[in-house]
Amino acid sequence: MRRATETASGQPERRKRRSQSLPTFLGRAAGRHSREAIMATTITEHYRAYAPKPFTRAERDSVTVLFGGLHWRVERLIQAVLENGGNRAEVLPWPRGEDLLTGREVADIGQCCPTSFTTGNLVNFVKQKAQEHGARKRAKRYVYLTAGACGACRFGQYHQSYELGLRNAGLGAFRMFLLAQDDLAQRAVMGGGLNLDPPMTLGCLWAIFCTDLVQDLEYQVRPYEVVAGQTDAVVKESVEYLYDLFRNRPRHGPLRSVSWHLTTSSFTRALREIHRKFSAIEVDRLRVKPSVKITGEFYLQTVEGDPNYNIHRWLEAEGAQVYPAAIAVWMDYLLRLGLQTFEDYSGIERGARLKLGAGRVVQAIYRWNYNRLRRAMGNLPHELPDQFELRRLAAPYFHSRLDGGEERHARGQGALGISSQESPHDLRAVALRVHAEYHERRRHGGCHRQVPRPPLRPARDQGRRRSARALALPDDPDRGQKARATGSSRMRW
Numbered sequence: 001m002r003r004a005t006e007t008a009s010g011q012p013e014r015r016k017r018r019s020q021s022l023p024t025f026l027g028r029a030a031g032r033h034s035r036e037a038i039m040a041t042t043i044t045e046h047y048r049a050y051a052p053k054p055f056t057r058a059e060r061d062s063v064t065v066l067f068g069g070l071h072w073r074v075e076r077l078i079q080a081v082l083e084n085g086g087n088r089a090e091v092l093p094w095p096r097g098e099d100l101l102t103g104r105e106v107a108d109i110g111q112c113c114p115t116s117f118t119t120g121n122l123v124n125f126v127k128q129k130a131q132e133h134g135a136r137k138r139a140k141r142y143v144y145l146t147a148g149a150c151g152a153c154r155f156g157q158y159h160q161s162y163e164l165g166l167r168n169a170g171l172g173a174f175r176m177f178l179l180a181q182d183d184l185a186q187r188a189v190m191g192g193g194l195n196l197d198p199p200m201t202l203g204c205l206w207a208i209f210c211t212d213l214v215q216d217l218e219y220q221v222r223p224y225e226v227v228a229g230q231t232d233a234v235v236k237e238s239v240e241y242l243y244d245l246f247r248n249r250p251r252h253g254p255l256r257s258v259s260w261h262l263t264t265s266s267f268t269r270a271l272r273e274i275h276r277k278f279s280a281i282e283v284d285r286l287r288v289k290p291s292v293k294i295t296g297e298f299y300l301q302t303v304e305g306d307p308n309y310n311i312h313r314w315l316e317a318e319g320a321q322v323y324p325a326a327i328a329v330w331m332d333y334l335l336r337l338g339l340q341t342f343e344d345y346s347g348i349e350r351g352a353r354l355k356l357g358a359g360r361v362v363q364a365i366y367r368w369n370y371n372r373l374r375r376a377m378g379n380l381p382h383e384l385p386d387q388f389e390l391r392r393l394a395a396p397y398f399h400s401r402l403d404g405g406e407e408r409h410a411r412g413q414g415a416l417g418i419s420s421q422e423s424p425h426d427l428r429a430v431a432l433r434v435h436a437e438y439h440e441r442r443r444h445g446g447c448h449r450q451v452p453r454p455p456l457r458p459a460r461d462q463g464r465r466r467s468a469r470a471l472a473l474p475d476d477p478d479r480g481q482k483a484r485a486t487g488s489s490r491m492r493w
Contacts, residue, residue, distance in 0.1 A: 055193030
């Protein structure tokens with residue numbers, strides 16, 4: 001090889017390189033060392049968690065708190081609660097299809113649907129404000145408040161995707177704060193600009209109660225209205241009526257605020273007035289419609305719009321009466337989950353029984369207050385299901401100590417006797433169940449008929465269920481045949 005590289009004069013090429021000038025050699029060596037230094041810096045640079053600049057009390061009058069991720073009714077009332085606490089608040093616009101594409105572009109493409117929609121929605125909103133006010137003013141005039149938690153579910157990493165999307169879009173200076181559901185005392189981390197005190201916490205809780213009841217009654221009335229659009233008009237008027245009530249609530253200290261929310265008649269009077277408005281809607285109850293319960297992933301079952309393909313309105317357009325997913329049911333499940341932990345440690349850990357008793361009192365007050373507000377609506381909205389009964393019904397399908405990932409939503413639909421497993425076919429699985437129930441009732445006149453249960457159960461020799469089995473979809477006939485071969489139980493519809 002060396003002979004092949006010899007020059008015409010017979011001197012090897014390496015000797016010719018030695019004769020090069022010293023500045024050229026030093027320049028190449030410096031470039032090589034600089035590249036090695038860059039590589040070393042890239043390799044040894046450690047990951048740093050996102051740490052935004054604090055949001056101080058002095059910025060309240062000039063900084064707007066952004067939030068979103070729920071349906072528009074509760075978002076409107078939470079905006080009133082934030083404004084009642086002295087903050088400026090604004091709700092993110094409804095997510096659209098273009099937000100999904102933006103979220104997939106600026107963040108990791110493997111993220112779940114809620115993260116993609118929210119990331120893209122936030123990035124597009126901030127970009128629009130940057131064009132209107134400039135990049136500097138935009139970073140100073142807005143902060144984003146999002147929810148999160150710790151655990152096996154990706155819900156604990158949503159805010160990291162938001163931060164990644166903002167950084168990749170050149171919006172890294174935008175401030176974002178995580179409100180962890182298991183740690184509400186985060187005033188020091190945020191800088192004191194947001195008052196996470198009992199009045200604000202209770203205001204958000206009562207806002208969820210009231211909007212759950214209004215939404216439930218809305219979906220019971222709209223499929224039967226004679227004048228199209230009358231129910232929507234009443235709902236908008238009712239939400240604005242509640243907005244004024246929550247925005248003008250009296251401010252009290254922690255203990256007095258608790259007693260005021262539990263004893264005041266302001267909320268019951270408001271709900272009675274809303275019930276009177278709903279009673280004025282002309283309906284035709286002779287229309288026969290199947291009742292369809294929406295279950296599944298929390299974000300997709302709660303929002304209304306493109307993220308879940310407008311499934312609420314689509315089902316109503318297909319002739320169904322929708323039973324929406326109440327946020328209060330999910331929060332009641334979280335209370336039950338905490339009580340279960342105390343049950344496990346009773347007799348082992350000191351004070352566990354005392355905590356269990358106090359937790360049961362809190363859950364009883366929680367359900368009592370919801371029922372008190374429900375009575376003001378004429379007892380028409382659905383009542384809260386018994387979480388311990390749901391746990392019993394779900395026992396053959398989910399172990400009661402499995403609390404990671406989407407298992408919390410499986411508890412919420414435990415009355416259906418099936419578990420929910422996160423997959424790309426979640427919405428299609430719901431539509432499949434709706435389709436089967438609708439046609440069975442139509443074909444057989446609503447009589448009790450035994451039909452095969454979905455193949456979500458273990459083999460007979462496996463005892464209690466430990467893991468989920470895939471639901472057979474229409475385009476997966478092989479899996480359905482395998483499921484039928486293992487044997488399926490019967491249930492009454």
